Amino acid sequence: MRSPEELTTAFRAAGLKVTPQRQLLFRLMHNNSAHPTADSLFAVASQQMPGISLRTVYQTLTDLTEMGELQAIEVGAGAMRFDPNVSDHHHAVCEVCGAVQDVYVNEAPELRGLDGFAVADAHIVYRGRCASCSAPAKRR
Amino acid sequence: MRSPEELTTAFRAAGLKVTPQRQLLFRLMHNNSAHPTADSLFAVASQQMPGISLRTVYQTLTDLTEMGELQAIEVGAGAMRFDPNVSDHHHAVCEVCGAVQDVYVNEAPELRGLDGFAVADAHIVYRGRCASCSAPAKRR
DNA sequence: TTTCTAATTTGCAACCATTGCTAATTAGCA
DNA sequence: TGCTAATTAGCAATGGTTGCAAATTAGAAA
Ligand SMILES: [Mn+2]
Ligand SMILES: [Mn+2]
Ligand SMILES: [Zn+2]
Ligand SMILES: [Zn+2]
Numbered sequence: 001m002r003s004p005e006e007l008t009t010a011f012r013a014a015g016l017k018v019t020p021q022r023q024l025l026f027r028l029m030h031n032n033s034a035h036p037t038a039d040s041l042f043a044v045a046s047q048q049m050p051g052i053s054l055r056t057v058y059q060t061l062t063d064l065t066e067m068g069e070l071q072a073i074e075v076g077a078g079a080m081r082f083d084p085n086v087s088d089h090h091h092a093v094c095e096v097c098g099a100v101q102d103v104y105v106n107e108a109p110e111l112r113g114l115d116g117f118a119v120a121d122a123h124i125v126y127r128g129r130c131a132s133c134s135a136p137a138k139r140r
Numbered sequence: 141m142r143s144p145e146e147l148t149t150a151f152r153a154a155g156l157k158v159t160p161q162r163q164l165l166f167r168l169m170h171n172n173s174a175h176p177t178a179d180s181l182f183a184v185a186s187q188q189m190p191g192i193s194l195r196t197v198y199q200t201l202t203d204l205t206e207m208g209e210l211q212a213i214e215v216g217a218g219a220m221r222f223d224p225n226v227s228d229h230h231h232a233v234c235e236v237c238g239a240v241q242d243v244y245v246n247e248a249p250e251l252r253g254l255d256g257f258a259v260a261d262a263h264i265v266y267r268g269r270c271a272s273c274s275a276p277a278k279r280r
Numbered sequence: 281t282t283t284c285t286a287a288t289t290t291g292c293a294a295c296c297a298t299t300g301c302t303a304a305t306t307a308g309c310a
Numbered sequence: 311t312g313c314t315a316a317t318t319a320g321c322a323a324t325g326g327t328t329g330c331a332a333a334t335t336a337g338a339a340a
Binding site: 076104113121123 | 214232234243244245246249252256258262263264267270271272
């Protein structure tokens with residue numbers, strides 16, 4: 001996703017308004033590697049702008065996604081996650097704490113079973129334990 | 141997933157009852173490669189057993205999944221899909237008709253970015269057009 | 281600056297897939 | 311044939327998300 005400044009220009013050029021709500025969300029999503037849900041983003045946004053509505057957060061995230069500035073990813077954990085990293089990558093979801101981190105694959109594997117299926121996109125979801133949830137073997 | 145006969149034995153052995161509803165669902169899921177949702181299965185089941193409840197379909201699918209007879213897969217299309225093929229495989233989802241087909245990968249690719257993440261499971265979702273939706277280039 | 285209006289925001293109802301709850305029913309054993 | 315724990319059906323409730331309409335506002339034009 002582009003910087004808040006670039007998005008401001010791009011929005012105006014497209015005849016879209018740059019509202020304080022949008023500016024806040026531009027800032028909150030820029031360089032955000034937490035893969036937040038709409039709701040978790042709403043929680044943070046609300047602190048900085050009490051009264052902002054969850055509906056607006058959804059609306060803006062959807063708009064940015066349609067503009068190709070964000071990627072909406074589904075990691076099978078209830079809510080959609082939003083990702084300003086729109087490069088071709090995959091995700092690892094911690095089954096303990098729910099954290100989502102980026103995973104890159106060097107080369108796509110050979111496939112069997114696609115007879116005639118034209119692949120447009122692939123997304124891998126890894127499930128397991130993140131480093132901090134694996135680390136300190138708790139005693140008992 | 142095992143055959144309806146084997147499941148009947150297994151259920152009784154586990155102290156579970158073999159009801160007509162369960163028997164029907166055993167039959168409908170056995171060798172079913174359509175990756176149905178609870179609701180689509182309910183539609184089919186209802187024809188053969190009017191009055192069966194959606195709740196029972198969900199309940200039975202969940203039970204079978206917990207017993208390892210089915211796999212519940214999330215292809216990012218709203219509803220959960222249920223799969224009697226519990227072997228290690230992946231899925232291709234047609235963006236036109238919604239069909240889901242099995243995909244097998246020969247070897248897992250090398251990964252970058254998992255620092256310390258312990259992978260327990262991987263699931264790849266391919267998105268694109270299935271053979272029948274690609275095939276006949278419609279004239280216009 | 282003030283005015284104007286299309287775009288945006290809000291709040292709330294509605295939606296969908298799924299689960300919780302419980303009274304009524306029933307499989308399967310004694 | 312009776313007993314009872316397991317199951318079913320029905321419906322309310324949930325969580326995530328979207329539809330809708332009234333109120334507000336960014337930003338262009340006067
Ligand atoms: Mn990412
Ligand atoms: Mn499958
Ligand atoms: Zn973790
Ligand atoms: Zn298709």
